[in-house]
Amino acid sequence: MILPRAACSGLLLALAFALAPAAATAHDAAVRPGSAEAMPATGSARWLRETVLAGGYPGAHLLIATQDAVLVDLALGHADLARTRPLRRDAIYRIHSMTKPIVSAAALRLVGEGHAGLDDPVAAHLPALAGLQVLDEGRLRDPATPVTVRHLLTHTAGFAVGGGEALQRREAAQLERSRDLADLVVRAGSVPLERDPGLRFVYDGLATDVLGRLVEVWSGQSLDAYLQATFFDPLGMADTGFEVPAGQRHRLVELGRVDARGRLVPAIEPPGHVPGTALRPYPSAAGGLYSTASDYLAFARMLLARGRHGDARLLPADLAEAMLHDQLAPMGLAHPWIEDGRGRGFGLGLSVLLDPAAIGRTGAAGQAGWTGSASTYFVIDPASAGIGLLMLQHLPGDADADLPRVALPFYNHVQQVLAP
Numbered sequence: 001m002i003l004p005r006a007a008c009s010g011l012l013l014a015l016a017f018a019l020a021p022a023a024a025t026a027h028d029a030a031v032r033p034g035s036a037e038a039m040p041a042t043g044s045a046r047w048l049r050e051t052v053l054a055g056g057y058p059g060a061h062l063l064i065a066t067q068d069a070v071l072v073d074l075a076l077g078h079a080d081l082a083r084t085r086p087l088r089r090d091a092i093y094r095i096h097s098m099t100k101p102i103v104s105a106a107a108l109r110l111v112g113e114g115h116a117g118l119d120d121p122v123a124a125h126l127p128a129l130a131g132l133q134v135l136d137e138g139r140l141r142d143p144a145t146p147v148t149v150r151h152l153l154t155h156t157a158g159f160a161v162g163g164g165e166a167l168q169r170r171e172a173a174q175l176e177r178s179r180d181l182a183d184l185v186v187r188a189g190s191v192p193l194e195r196d197p198g199l200r201f202v203y204d205g206l207a208t209d210v211l212g213r214l215v216e217v218w219s220g221q222s223l224d225a226y227l228q229a230t231f232f233d234p235l236g237m238a239d240t241g242f243e244v245p246a247g248q249r250h251r252l253v254e255l256g257r258v259d260a261r262g263r264l265v266p267a268i269e270p271p272g273h274v275p276g277t278a279l280r281p282y283p284s285a286a287g288g289l290y291s292t293a294s295d296y297l298a299f300a301r302m303l304l305a306r307g308r309h310g311d312a313r314l315l316p317a318d319l320a321e322a323m324l325h326d327q328l329a330p331m332g333l334a335h336p337w338i339e340d341g342r343g344r345g346f347g348l349g350l351s352v353l354l355d356p357a358a359i360g361r362t363g364a365a366g367q368a369g370w371t372g373s374a375s376t377y378f379v380i381d382p383a384s385a386g387i388g389l390l391m392l393q394h395l396p397g398d399a400d401a402d403l404p405r406v407a408l409p410f411y412n413h414v415q416q417v418l419a420p
Helices: 008-019 038-055 096-112 149-154 164-173 181-188 205-219 223-235 246-251 293-304 317-323 407-418
Strands: 024-026 059-066 070-077 134-136 139-141 256-258 264-266 344-346 351-353 368-372 376-381 386-391
Touching: 038 059, 038 070, 038 407, 059 293, 059 407, 070 407, 096 149, 096 205, 096 223, 096 293, 096 317, 096 368, 096 376, 134 164, 149 205, 181 205, 205 223, 223 293, 293 317, 293 376, 293 386, 376 407, 386 407
Parallel strands: none
Antiparallel strands: 024 070, 059 070, 059 386, 134 139, 256 264, 344 351, 351 368, 368 376, 376 386
């Protein structure tokens, strides 16, 4: 268990949660007395209380499953910071960057249909990006290689992220104010790259927003309409979308953050945004979806099944397989990892665990998944044929009084349940 980095007020809050029973709902089969699943559910409830709620999180939904069975489905605590609304299992969350794997899968589906190849230059499909140049020591030059579809999927396109003049030009382009994804791509075409494509993994939402526009061009539909028709409807993801219907917004979990005084307060993101409405003027492929734990489980199960859902194939098997396998080393990157250490590589849209011991993870290599910036997490473990999801709503900060990070304990608890 990771100890919380908390101020005195945070410690008092943690003690209150440790002593008080949490409101809970649970998957019926997982908690029936004497059932085979009672033990993992009981252990998971204890883990949630001691590791997550005692750290100050108002509520949490933990879902651990195989392809055919739900092993743990626990919603503990509350959906609001005032702790007046018990957390429901059908609660709706801002999943932010967990949008990216869904959009990546949509782009790969269209690649599989023959609309493009992974190594096609993006500009062949989006002419507005034909003039991309690299800003190198104050001078513009042509890139050594064009940005490709594969670069977008692996965050190796070279878009400006790290600071300096290139990032200043990107910020001046005000991409987030684009009226639609077509407008966003036009604006992006005026922003120089900060490095040649294919050199290094640098995580960036612009890559996936450009993928979203490719989905629109290839399919002839808006991104939201295409996702609805090809994934959300077939998978039964009834509560996933870029907006939440007004009549369902009571199911939204309140988003929190810790302020400078160590208090848990509502997070306003962005200023003036109404919870449940679209995050951007355009469907944000980089992070605009709302979803539930059960909806996202359906998507993860499709990936675990290598693109199949029942008798239907939603994604070509080889491309679904490529999502779950590292692509950085085969691309020849000098640093083929997504962090300084050697723990994780990156597939086509998902991180891939390469060396569990290097980053304190348990279980086998090959675990794949991603997170959202509002503290949502998912992992697919092909070795144990299992899936884990942890849904919170908290914007982490850098203050010492912030809530404890729970990603690593979550991944390792999933392993305890899947392979005790």
